[in-house]
Amino acid sequence: xxxxxxxxxxxxxxxxxxxxxxxxxxxxxxxxxxxxxxxxxxxxxxxxxxxxxxxxxxxxxxxxxxxxxxxxxxxxxxxxxxxxxxxxxxxxxxxxxxxxxxxxxxxxxxxxxxxxxxxxxxxxxxxxxxxxxxxxxxxxxxxxxxxxxxxxxxxxxxxxxxxxxxxxxxxxxxxxxxxxxxxxxxxxxxxxxxxxxxxxxxxxxxxxxxxxxxxxxxxxxxxxxxxxxxxxxxxxxxxxxxxxxxxxxxxxxxxxxxxxxxxxxxxxxxxxxxxxxxxxxxxxxxxxxxxxxxxxxxxxxxxxxxxxxxxxxxxxxxxxxxxxxxxxxxxxxxxxxxxxxxxxxxxxxxxxxxxxxxxxxxxxxxxxxxxxxxxxxxxxxxxxxxxxxxxxxxxxxxxxxxxxxxxxxxxxxxxxxxxxxxx
Ligand code: BGC
Numbered sequence: 001x002x003x004x005x006x007x008x009x010x011x012x013x014x015x016x017x018x019x020x021x022x023x024x025x026x027x028x029x030x031x032x033x034x035x036x037x038x039x040x041x042x043x044x045x046x047x048x049x050x051x052x053x054x055x056x057x058x059x060x061x062x063x064x065x066x067x068x069x070x071x072x073x074x075x076x077x078x079x080x081x082x083x084x085x086x087x088x089x090x091x092x093x094x095x096x097x098x099x100x101x102x103x104x105x106x107x108x109x110x111x112x113x114x115x116x117x118x119x120x121x122x123x124x125x126x127x128x129x130x131x132x133x134x135x136x137x138x139x140x141x142x143x144x145x146x147x148x149x150x151x152x153x154x155x156x157x158x159x160x161x162x163x164x165x166x167x168x169x170x171x172x173x174x175x176x177x178x179x180x181x182x183x184x185x186x187x188x189x190x191x192x193x194x195x196x197x198x199x200x201x202x203x204x205x206x207x208x209x210x211x212x213x214x215x216x217x218x219x220x221x222x223x224x225x226x227x228x229x230x231x232x233x234x235x236x237x238x239x240x241x242x243x244x245x246x247x248x249x250x251x252x253x254x255x256x257x258x259x260x261x262x263x264x265x266x267x268x269x270x271x272x273x274x275x276x277x278x279x280x281x282x283x284x285x286x287x288x289x290x291x292x293x294x295x296x297x298x299x300x301x302x303x304x305x306x307x308x309x310x311x312x313x314x315x316x317x318x319x320x321x322x323x324x325x326x327x328x329x330x331x332x333x334x335x336x337x338x339x340x341x342x343x344x345x346x347x348x349x350x351x352x353x354x355x356x357x358x359x360x361x362x363x364x365x366x367x368x369x370x371x372x373x374x375x376x377x378x379x380x381x382x383x384x385x386x387x388x389x390x391x392x393x394x395x396x397x398x399x400x401x402x403x404x405x406x407x408x409x410x411x412x413x414x415x416x417x418x419x420x421x422x423x
Pocket of ligand 1: 156217382
């Protein structure tokens with residue numbers, strides 16, 4: 001029996017665009033309409049979670065979960081510049097109230113990749129004004145929802161956004177350019193810090209208790225050939241840019257190379273109360289002259305290892321390594337995402353047990369982990385891959401919209417109910 005600390009949060013995570021359906025006013029809606037998603041799929045009605053959130057939270061409660069992470073869709077709340085939608089604000093208050101009624105601690109993400117169309121049309125993260133727009137939106141959310149939200153993520157995986165939107169071009173705006181990446185990274189760091197301070201301003205004024213952090217993607221990165229100096233250099237470069245740069249900037253206030261020449265920004269320093277860790281897999285990286293757009297580094301799938309439906313290696317030990325690495329920042333940590341897309345539910349059950357064992361090991365070794373949010377509650381729209389990858393504890397019938405909890409849902413619910421994992 002591996003017993004988790006009292007008060008440990010057990011939840012699942014979702015994001016607005018992936019589950020709500022009919023997010024017609026954002027950049028992804030247009031990206032899908034232009035045929036950029038695999039098999040030209042579109043998100044469409046998704047899981048109709050916009051209308052079925054009560055039912056989904058009832059399912060989550062039945063599984064004995066006590067927390068839920070979801071995102072607010074900026075394009076619903078502010079459909080045109082400076083104009084906030086009362087009905088959308090009301091909707092998300094209903095969502096939050098429903099979570100409280102279902103005895104769930106809500107964790108809100110304010111930006112999970114999608115941007116309102118009006119922001120995208122003005123250049124998205126390439127326009128310096130986004131700092132003002134984003135802060136205004138965040139402040140509004142803090143004012144309207146602050147009494148109901150104990151845990152905020154300013155944004156989800158800023159480096160993944162940067163990577164997919166400006167390095168691979170798989171996501172909107174799909175412009176591949178090194179020159180664009182640098183100012184965008186700097187702006188994402190500043191936007192996070194401004195959001196952090198805006199939420200705290202509002203909650204202090206109203207005597208609400210809120211903790212603010214962000215969810216970072218952390219891929220364990222190792223050299224393809226540990227004996228090659230070039231591969232070691234490539235792996236450490238990837239790790240320092242994709243895993244560490246954002247974290248170090250927030251910790252020290254120093255925005256490192258290549259974003260700036262170690263510029264110090266006092267507003268950025270210490271702008272977190274907790275760290276959200278999204279962990280999925282490990283990457284073996286080698287030096288490659290053929291990949292200048294990826295800083296001359298290339299990731300290669302390790303043959304003979306267990307993979308998920310999308311070919312990502314299943315590597316539970318990496319969760320332990322990531323947690324131990326993050327512990328140096330001396331902040332509470334939530335695993336804000338961890339999960340597997342597979343059509344074999346038995347593989348998901350095994351994935352959950354093996355990852356929770358690593359999480360437990362990290363806690364035993366002194367890492368302050370406060371909760372675990374499995375990705376995801378229900379199968380949903382997996383960005384450029386469409387609907388084929390199934391990450392859910394429950395399947396969703398796209399026609400009837402009925403939810404079918406899998407055996408892994410039962411297993412995860414048992415673990416949450418006992419606050420322990422039986423090996
Ligand atoms: C993202 C989710 C995504 C999941 C699985 C995370 O990087 O935050 O939106 O669905 O990974 O790919």
